[in-house]
Amino acid sequence: MLADAAPIQLLAPDGSLVRNAANEEFLPRIEALDDAALQRFHREMVVIRRFDIEAGNLQRQGQLALWIPSLGQEGAQVGAGLAARPQDHIFPAYREHVVAKIRGVDPMRLIEMLRGLSHGGWDPKEHNNLHLYTLVIGSQSLHATGYAMGVALDGASGTGDPEKDEAVLVFFGDGATSQGDVSEAFVFASSYQTPQVLFLQNNHWAISVPVERQSRTPLYLRSQGFGIPSWQIDGNDVLASYAVTSTALDAARSGQGPRFIEALTYRMGAHTTSDDPTKYRQNDELAYWGERDPISRYEAFLRARGASEEFFADVAREAEDLAADVRRKTLELVDPPTSKIFEHVYSEPHPVIEQQRAWLDAYERSFEGTEG
Amino acid sequence: MTDIHTDAATSTPDAGTTPPAVTAAEPTVQKLTLSKAINSGLRQAMLDDPKVLMMGEDIGPLGGVFRVTEHLHAEFGDKRVLDTPLAESGIIGSAIGLAMRGFRPVVEIQFDGFIFPGFDQITTQLAKQTYRHEGSQSFPVVIRVPYGGHIGAVEHHQESPEAYFAHTAGLRLVSPATPHDAYWMIQEAIRSNDPVLFLEPKSRYWQRGEVQLDAGTAVPMHRSRVVRTGTEVTLIGHGAMVATLLQAAEIAAEEGTSVEVIDLRSISPIDYVPIIESVQKTGRVVVAQEAPQNVSVGSEIAATIAERAFYSLEAPVLRVSGFDTPFPPAKLEGSYLPDADRVLEAVDRALAY
Numbered sequence: 001m002l003a004d005a006a007p008i009q010l011l012a013p014d015g016s017l018v019r020n021a022a023n024e025e026f027l028p029r030i031e032a033l034d035d036a037a038l039q040r041f042h043r044e045m046v047v048i049r050r051f052d053i054e055a056g057n058l059q060r061q062g063q064l065a066l067w068i069p070s071l072g073q074e075g076a077q078v079g080a081g082l083a084a085r086p087q088d089h090i091f092p093a094y095r096e097h098v099v100a101k102i103r104g105v106d107p108m109r110l111i112e113m114l115r116g117l118s119h120g121g122w123d124p125k126e127h128n129n130l131h132l133y134t135l136v137i138g139s140q141s142l143h144a145t146g147y148a149m150g151v152a153l154d155g156a157s158g159t160g161d162p163e164k165d166e167a168v169l170v171f172f173g174d175g176a177t178s179q180g181d182v183s184e185a186f187v188f189a190s191s192y193q194t195p196q197v198l199f200l201q202n203n204h205w206a207i208s209v210p211v212e213r214q215s216r217t218p219l220y221l222r223s224q225g226f227g228i229p230s231w232q233i234d235g236n237d238v239l240a241s242y243a244v245t246s247t248a249l250d251a252a253r254s255g256q257g258p259r260f261i262e263a264l265t266y267r268m269g270a271h272t273t274s275d276d277p278t279k280y281r282q283n284d285e286l287a288y289w290g291e292r293d294p295i296s297r298y299e300a301f302l303r304a305r306g307a308s309e310e311f312f313a314d315v316a317r318e319a320e321d322l323a324a325d326v327r328r329k330t331l332e333l334v335d336p337p338t339s340k341i342f343e344h345v346y347s348e349p350h351p352v353i354e355q356q357r358a359w360l361d362a363y364e365r366s367f368e369g370t371e372g
Numbered sequence: 373m374t375d376i377h378t379d380a381a382t383s384t385p386d387a388g389t390t391p392p393a394v395t396a397a398e399p400t401v402q403k404l405t406l407s408k409a410i411n412s413g414l415r416q417a418m419l420d421d422p423k424v425l426m427m428g429e430d431i432g433p434l435g436g437v438f439r440v441t442e443h444l445h446a447e448f449g450d451k452r453v454l455d456t457p458l459a460e461s462g463i464i465g466s467a468i469g470l471a472m473r474g475f476r477p478v479v480e481i482q483f484d485g486f487i488f489p490g491f492d493q494i495t496t497q498l499a500k501q502t503y504r505h506e507g508s509q510s511f512p513v514v515i516r517v518p519y520g521g522h523i524g525a526v527e528h529h530q531e532s533p534e535a536y537f538a539h540t541a542g543l544r545l546v547s548p549a550t551p552h553d554a555y556w557m558i559q560e561a562i563r564s565n566d567p568v569l570f571l572e573p574k575s576r577y578w579q580r581g582e583v584q585l586d587a588g589t590a591v592p593m594h595r596s597r598v599v600r601t602g603t604e605v606t607l608i609g610h611g612a613m614v615a616t617l618l619q620a621a622e623i624a625a626e627e628g629t630s631v632e633v634i635d636l637r638s639i640s641p642i643d644y645v646p647i648i649e650s651v652q653k654t655g656r657v658v659v660a661q662e663a664p665q666n667v668s669v670g671s672e673i674a675a676t677i678a679e680r681a682f683y684s685l686e687a688p689v690l691r692v693s694g695f696d697t698p699f700p701p702a703k704l705e706g707s708y709l710p711d712a713d714r715v716l717e718a719v720d721r722a723l724a725y
Contacts, residue, residue: 119500123508124472131472132504136496142462143497146469152376153425153451153475181493184462191457192376255377344507345541347565352641 007264008244009234013292015300026243035305041082041238042302043315045074045295048098050319051107054326058111059273063330065116070095072236072268075294076201077171078102079241080263083249084169085162089129089151091144091170093137095201099171103130107322108329117336137172138179141198144170145185148194148258157195158255165253168196169245175206177222178214186226186260193257197248198223200260201235203267208280220262228260235263236294239301266292338364376451400585407440407577409551410516413558414441414478418448421476424562427454427463428480428516437482438518438577460490467513468498476512478562484519485528485699491536498567499542510565514558519547520612520662521694521709522575524702531699532663537569538640538672545639546593547571549614551581553637557593568593571639573611596643598650602632605719606650608673609660610636613710617660620715629719639669647673648681655686656722660710665693687725690718 009018010030019027030038052070059067070077073095081099084090092099097110105127112118113133120132134140148168151157156166176182177200189196202219204211215222220232231248233240241263248259266289270277299312342357404412418424426441426448432455435442445453456463460481467477481487487494494515501511521530537543544566548554554572561568591597599614600621607617614635621631632650636642651657657677659670674689692710700708 118506119504121504121506121508123505125508134497136492139465139493139497142465142493143469143472145462146466146471147473148469149376149466150470150473150475153470154473155377158377180459180489181461181465184457184459184465187457187459188462188466344503344505346544347502347507347510350641 007232007234008240009237010239011237011301013297015297029243029246030239041078042298044078044098046315047319047322050323054323058330064114066114067273068095069269070097073265075238076235076241076263076265079238080199080245083242083245087166089168091131091140092133093171094133094135096171100130103128105130111330138176138181141170141172141182141185144168145188148196149192151195157253167249167252171199174202174211174214177219186223189258190227195252196258197252198260200262201265202262203265205267207271223260228258230260232262235265236292238294238298402583403580404551404583405578405580406551406554409555409583410440410558413555417559417562424476425452426478427456429458429482431480461493464490464493471511471513478514481517483529484517484531484533495540499540511567512565513567514561514570516570518572518574520573521705534639535668538669544568547611549635552583553591555583556590560593575612594638596634596636596646598646599635600633602630604630604654605656605722606632606654607658608634613660616712620712651677651681652684655684657689658718660692660715662694662709664696665691666696687722690722692718
């Protein structure tokens, strides 16, 4: 385990608010939130956890080729996802299901992708600037940086109007920090002073390899060598994630350049359903992080503030409804036509694609009228 | 220092160093080197569309190591001509993001052998983005690559990596052989909504040729062309090889053999119409390339001709290529790269069937 100093924390594991010198600049962002806003954090975390479990079950029942669980990382993701403003642009890695949902991506799009019906395929412009998942580790860090360069070139940041200034938020994990692309993203972001927040979820495991193999120093320090200010936060504290990310995004939007956040969290489940964590990690680690669960601590916080039983029952009902809905819709999914193979390989007509599409079509037609 | 943010002090073009404009009002034929023709085409594309921007290593005040972007920084400023950090993956990856934002980045890779740090972003990201997005976004990124040998340079500076990219769906690859083609093809590549690798035959950068500037003389970048007509053997090549093939054809003519020469222009997709027509006439084909032979563009052309024009062939399609070795030290490149004599040796073999 790395010697983490003291990550920024607003909510202790027992659900009590923490007040100290390190977090005092962030507390006003929480104090400014009304009950409805605070309850939204809980609703998003609980609903996505139920969805995540359902999707994992569907994979085990043969309905999905793969599932990528987000269990345990809901606090980091919901806080950062809700910190982004509507005009911001978000580049996920591939585990940020709740961020996609917050930005209006139908969870079924994620199900379809992991069933093998698409490679994503949603239009970011029609989904509140939530870009597609990227599976090559860390690649999206450069796309986000280029996008943020474009925001700056357009003069769409740094005007002083927080309602209009745009920023870019990009997610990646601890494994990605070893990729050259992430370091190059730091270089470009710093060089061009892009309006951008790089958000690292350090979930402590890159499939079976512990974070100690990726770095011998705390990862939040990584960006400082590139000239990018950074914070390390308790990633299982949804309020810390929200408050620090919104602070970082404000800085980026207002033209102060990029920011880097390392959220310390834990992947409670497997890397994907293809993985078996019992082969490489110990139960005591799981128990340690289980006591720091983002949802139970936040529920304690809300209960102490007087949230009603009715509220919690309503959230549970919404979660069950979504799970049932996803299960029903998954079982109704049909495979796309084979013509989809050839669609959108290029934006403009291409003779090889047309020829091969015509060949497959004729080949398939040659079986019409024959048995089986 | 490059500043891409709104800042009049750094983004105002320096009018004092702006070269004379090449416009329709000027004489419509100019004698330009291939590098200057590309430069003029880039400039025209930047004038035509404010979303076009240049990015790459040393392309700003220096104008690139081959001076292909010369004067563009002075004319268009920091926000249109971006000197980038020295990181090819970073350049390609950020160009993808800029394209998502609505820009049309034209990237310069300094030398052929330096494209590989960006190979992952080109093949796993840029090439597949339109497919992944199911067409909701297009990715009009041009990657300019000076390629090929004959300049006596050190390792990694003389390679012909086109086969790697021709194998990748989602990319288009073109290579001009003349200044006129270069002027028009670079503009079409920039207008394309698909990613285009624009392969510049660097040994031809300093060769002059007439460039017609009338829009009516624009050449389609994906159409191959017959550069010399003949009846007995068809020679096929692209980029710098076209000049070698013409030289071989000249020698063959002196020896009494009539040779047809086809300039591919487009490496992906390949325009087979003039090729098949020519094969039906000559029955004999030699494909020549600087690149190594194994799994090469020439191999693909040979296979396709065999499939589509089998009964027209009088001889197997022969390939003349670089050897399946690393590019050798420069003093040996004359023996590595196919020259007119090696092409003619293959012509003789084809005729012997």
